[in-house]
Amino acid sequence: MVNLMHRRLSAKLSFLAAFSGAVFLCSSASARSEGATDQGAYIAVTSDCVACHTAPGGKPFAGGLALKTPLGTMYSTNITPSTTFGIGDYTEADFSRAVRKGIRKDGNNLYPAMPYTAYSKMTDRDLHDLYVYFMKSVRPVESTPPKTSLPFPMNIRSSMMFWNILFRNDRLFQPDLSRSEEWNRGAYLVQGPAHCGTCHTPRGFLMQEKPSESLGGASLGSWYAPNITSDKISGIGSWSPENIKTYLKSGHIDGLAQAAGGMGEAVEHSFQHFTNDDLQAVATYLASVKPVRDPEDGNTSRFTLGRAISSADRVRGDQPIRSEDNSNMTGAELFMGNCASCHNFKAEGSRDGYYPSLWHNSVTGASNADNLIATILFGVDRHVSGVEAFMPGFGGRKSDAAQLNDEEIAKLTKYVLDTYGRPQVSVSGAEVKLIREGGAKSPLLALTRFGMAGSMTIITLACIYGVFRRIRA
Amino acid sequence: MRSPCTKLKINRRRLLLGMSALATAASFAQSRGLAESSGPPSLTDPVSHFMFVSRVLVPHELDRSVGHRIHGAFSDVEEDFDNKIKELQDLIIKTSPVDVEHFMPTLTDIKQKNTAMKIISAWYSGVVNGKSKDHTIGFESSLMYKVTNDVMTIPSYAKSAPNGWNSTAVSLLNMPSF
Numbered sequence: 001m002v003n004l005m006h007r008r009l010s011a012k013l014s015f016l017a018a019f020s021g022a023v024f025l026c027s028s029a030s031a032r033s034e035g036a037t038d039q040g041a042y043i044a045v046t047s048d049c050v051a052c053h054t055a056p057g058g059k060p061f062a063g064g065l066a067l068k069t070p071l072g073t074m075y076s077t078n079i080t081p082s083t084t085f086g087i088g089d090y091t092e093a094d095f096s097r098a099v100r101k102g103i104r105k106d107g108n109n110l111y112p113a114m115p116y117t118a119y120s121k122m123t124d125r126d127l128h129d130l131y132v133y134f135m136k137s138v139r140p141v142e143s144t145p146p147k148t149s150l151p152f153p154m155n156i157r158s159s160m161m162f163w164n165i166l167f168r169n170d171r172l173f174q175p176d177l178s179r180s181e182e183w184n185r186g187a188y189l190v191q192g193p194a195h196c197g198t199c200h201t202p203r204g205f206l207m208q209e210k211p212s213e214s215l216g217g218a219s220l221g222s223w224y225a226p227n228i229t230s231d232k233i234s235g236i237g238s239w240s241p242e243n244i245k246t247y248l249k250s251g252h253i254d255g256l257a258q259a260a261g262g263m264g265e266a267v268e269h270s271f272q273h274f275t276n277d278d279l280q281a282v283a284t285y286l287a288s289v290k291p292v293r294d295p296e297d298g299n300t301s302r303f304t305l306g307r308a309i310s311s312a313d314r315v316r317g318d319q320p321i322r323s324e325d326n327s328n329m330t331g332a333e334l335f336m337g338n339c340a341s342c343h344n345f346k347a348e349g350s351r352d353g354y355y356p357s358l359w360h361n362s363v364t365g366a367s368n369a370d371n372l373i374a375t376i377l378f379g380v381d382r383h384v385s386g387v388e389a390f391m392p393g394f395g396g397r398k399s400d401a402a403q404l405n406d407e408e409i410a411k412l413t414k415y416v417l418d419t420y421g422r423p424q425v426s427v428s429g430a431e432v433k434l435i436r437e438g439g440a441k442s443p444l445l446a447l448t449r450f451g452m453a454g455s456m457t458i459i460t461l462a463c464i465y466g467v468f469r470r471i472r473a
Numbered sequence: 474m475r476s477p478c479t480k481l482k483i484n485r486r487r488l489l490l491g492m493s494a495l496a497t498a499a500s501f502a503q504s505r506g507l508a509e510s511s512g513p514p515s516l517t518d519p520v521s522h523f524m525f526v527s528r529v530l531v532p533h534e535l536d537r538s539v540g541h542r543i544h545g546a547f548s549d550v551e552e553d554f555d556n557k558i559k560e561l562q563d564l565i566i567k568t569s570p571v572d573v574e575h576f577m578p579t580l581t582d583i584k585q586k587n588t589a590m591k592i593i594s595a596w597y598s599g600v601v602n603g604k605s606k607d608h609t610i611g612f613e614s615s616l617m618y619k620v621t622n623d624v625m626t627i628p629s630y631a632k633s634a635p636n637g638w639n640s641t642a643v644s645l646l647n648m649p650s651f
Contacts, residue, residue, distance in 0.1 A: 312613040313539055316599075318606075342631045345613045351626075354634045390635060 040133025043126050046278070047119065047193040048270040052076045055145070061138050062086075064145030067113060068438060072150040074113055082140035095131045096124075101168065102160070109160035111148070117209070118195035121173040126193065153448055167208040182277075186285025189278060190215075194270065199225035199262055207444070216292035221439030222378070223261035224370035226302070226362060231291035233301050244283035248274065251382050252389060254353045256303050257362035260375055264382040264389075272384050296367040306359025306420040308346040312336060331415025334408055338394060339416075347420050354389070364421030372413050373427070373435045376404070396436060406432040519555045520544050523592075526561045530573050530589055531596045531616065533651050539614045543595045546610060550603030557588045619651040 044050070053076045055064035063078040081088040087095065087105075094105045102109055102116035110116065122130075153159060173192050175184045190196045201209040202218040210216075217227035217234070229235035236244065243253055251259030251267035259267045274282070311332040315321060321333050329337070336345065339358075343349055347358035358364050363371045377396030382389040395403040404412065406429040413427045434440060520537070523544040527535055547554045564585070570576035573593075580586040595601045599615035601608040618627045626632045 310613060313536075313542065313611045316609060316611050316613075318609055341629055344630060345627075350631050350633055352633045352637075354637065355631060388634075 040129035040131070041137060042273075042275075043122075043130045043193060044133055045270055045273045046189060047122075047130070047195070048266060049079070051265055051269050052113075053079050059139075059141045059143075061134070062141035062143060062145065066146075069113075069442075071154050071442060071444070072148075074111060074148045074150070075146045078141060078143070078145055079134060080138050080141040081135050082142050085142055085144040086140060087134065088140060090131075092128065092131045095134070096127050099127060099130070101170075102164065109157045109164070111150075111157070111160065112163070115195040115198045117167065117169050118192055118198055120169045121171070121188070121192035123172060123188075153452060163206065163208075166206065180284070182281045182284050183288065185278065186281035186283070189282055190285050194282070196228070200228050207442075213292050215286075215289055217294065219370065219439065220262060222370070222374045222435045224366070224368060224374075225262065226366065226371070227292060227294060228286060229289045229292045230287055231293050233299060234294040234297045235289075235291060236286065237291060238301055238303065241280065241283035241287065244286055245276070245279040248272070248279055248282065250384050252353075252356070252384075254349075255357060255360040258356050258380070258389070259382060260363075260371070260380040260391075261378070264380060268383050294367060300365075300422070302362050302365030302367070302422070303360060305365035305422055306347075306361070308348045308357075308359065309419055310346045311415075311419065312340070312345040329408065329411070331411040331413075331418075334404070334412040335415055335419075338402060338404070338412070342391070347416075355391075358416055359420040361421070364416055367422060367425060369413050369417060369425050369427045369431070370435060372416060372421075373409060373432050376409050376412060377432070377436055406430075406436065519548075519558065522555070522558050522562055523547075526558055526565065526589075527592055527596065529565050529570065529576060530593050532573060533596075533616055533619070535596065536614060539596075539611055542610045543592075543601060546601035546603075546608035547591070547595070549608065550601060550606065551588075551591075557585070560585060561589060616651070619649060621649075622651070623647070623649045 050061065052065055052067070053061045053063050055062070055066075055076070058064050059080075061078070061080045063076040065076045067074040067076065078086040080086040083089045087098075090098070090105055097103050098105070098110065098114075098116075100116055100120040100122065102112065102114060104110060149155060173188045176187070179187075197209055197214055199220055200215045200218060201211075202213050202216055204210050215228045215235075218225050227235045230237040232238050239247075239256070243256065247253050247257060247259070248267065248271040250272070251264055271279070315330070315332050315336050321329070321337050326333075335347075339347075342355045343358055344355070349355045349357040363375060366372070374396075375391070376394050379393035379396070379400075380389055380391040392402065393400040394409065395405065409432045410427045410429045413432070417423055417425050417427065520541050524535065524537060524540045527540055527543075544554075551557065564579065565576065568576065568579050570579065577586070577589065580589055591602075595610065597616045599609065599611040599617075601610060613627055618625070
């Protein structure tokens with residue numbers, strides 16, 4: 001069930017990004033008009049509330065965003081101060097209990113798609129400011145989003161009580177007095193409101209975050225949130241604080257990485273609006289996070305692989321590259337036909353850096369192909385500081401102009417990895433299909449049902465046996 | 474009928490002459506920075522001879538793999554192409570031209586001049602024209618696009634973001650080097 005949380009960002013639609021950015025600007029502008037809620041507006045931004053609680057084309061914080069998960073579709077709720085449909089009748093204590101402990105005013109449990117394990121670390125002051133912001137600056141919306149209806153037994157919200165007993169955090173952020181104020185601020189933001197671990201920390205069998213591998217990289221279904229620990233090979237230990245700040249502010253660093261998928265949305269809605277001091281604090285903290293090494297990375301960082309090479313002359317000739325009458329195009333032909341016009345035939349990107357190079361790139365140098373496949377499938381659409389970073393998808397959505405099939409994307413991905421990235425990474429059409437469909441399905445639903453059926457059988461047999469013995473006696 | 478001895482003598486002479494010519498060619502190429510990374514043209518590799526001639530005719534960085542394809546296309550459309558290359562090579566070795574501007578006037582034979590012009594054209598345009606068929610060699614590797622590569626991208630390649638057609642004008646004083 002907690003897989004819902006794990007896959008939260010992966011389920012967002014890219015065009016939400018554009019809308020939600022505008023939503024934030026509107027909402028923060030309205031917040032600024034009421035000085036008392038300025039700080040609350042900023043906390044809402046650092047907590048990235050808008051990402052889930054605003055549907056594409058919907059009103060700010062009115063909920064209704066469909067989160068497609070392996071367990072069914074979930075819908076975010078209306079968190080505007082509407083007393084009928086939103087949280088207008090929540091007291092501050094009710095609000096705090098929902099945000100920190102995942103319990104609604106009516107006593108029902110929230111699903112951990114709401115990252116309350118991270119928000120539970122937020123200070124009382126921040127929770128207060130956030131509450132004031134929602135109650136005073138957010139406009140009430142008198143509508144209710146579709147109700148979440150997961151299949152049995154996940155539809156029993158009280159079942160989350162057991163998960164909460166095991167994994168809910170009940171401690172506020174504890175500052176480390178041996179560290180600087182800046183470090184502690186960064187730790188607070190990363191562990192608390194910014195909830196970085198929700199995506200970047202790998203999960204255990206019950207989908208709980210593994211503290212021993214904090215920020216060590218995790219699959220989000222279609223996308224992969226990479227290792228952001230201080231490890232110099234697997235993580236971002238080779239990045240300077242300025243690199244980290246630039247990336248969070250813009251989602252783009254030439255020759256290193258670009259934000260897409262959930263991270264693109266996080267930059268758009270949240271990180272680009274961080275103050276410089278907070279960005280510096282996050283960079284300071286991330287530089288100190290315990291390194292986690294992925295053995296698959298060997299001795300090579302994902303940021304250093306590849307170089308400018310052209311296959312153009314190999315595929316040029318008397319016969320032009322055609323897709324309409326060639327069902328068996330090579331990876332190089334697919335690259336030249338679909339990628340090279342923007343990324344250049346040597347994959348060095350456009351001269352101004354708008355289109356990134358495909359070598360010295362976090363995605364092509366990674367030890368798994370998930371993000372490269374997902375980028376090809378779903379594209380990139382990130383709005384930062386009024387500038388759009390755009391790449392079309394190539395078949396992830398029916399509306400995409402170019403529709404590459406699973407085998408073609410596998411060949412294209414392998415070509416890019418072999419030529420510009422980490423050649424030992426394997427790619428198959430089946431893997432592309434999986435990512436196209438949102439990633440591997442969770443076995444938890446089947447296991448839970450099987451466990452419940454088994455328990456019922458044992459109880460029934462025990463009852464029958466008891467009755468039988470009583471009759472005989 | 475020649476005796477085996479005479480035949481051997483002539484062959485040895487030819488061999489010595491060839492070696493001498495190659496040594497001269499190598500020193501010429503080296504002195505002008507035109508030598509191939511693989512050294513002087515080999516006796517048996519026609520592509521090396523072609524590259525040697527090309528480097529005199531086209532004073533830019535030339536990709537051997539592209540040269541290989543141009544040579545293959547010329548071999549298809551031109552009769553006795555390797556001999557024409559050999560003639561040009563011999564002339565280069567004989568005249569030791571400083572550059573292509575000094576070499577072209579020495580080509581008094583119109584056929585040799587035409588061959589040289591076709592080779593230059595192929596490197597710049599990426600196309601080898603034949604009587605009945607043209608061969609496309611490359612597009613991105615065509616030298617004609619490199620002349621303006623400080624300002625222009627190759628047609629069909631993106632300059633910047635979608636709709637980003639304009640950008641700051643680049644000074645024309647610094648010509649690109651390629």
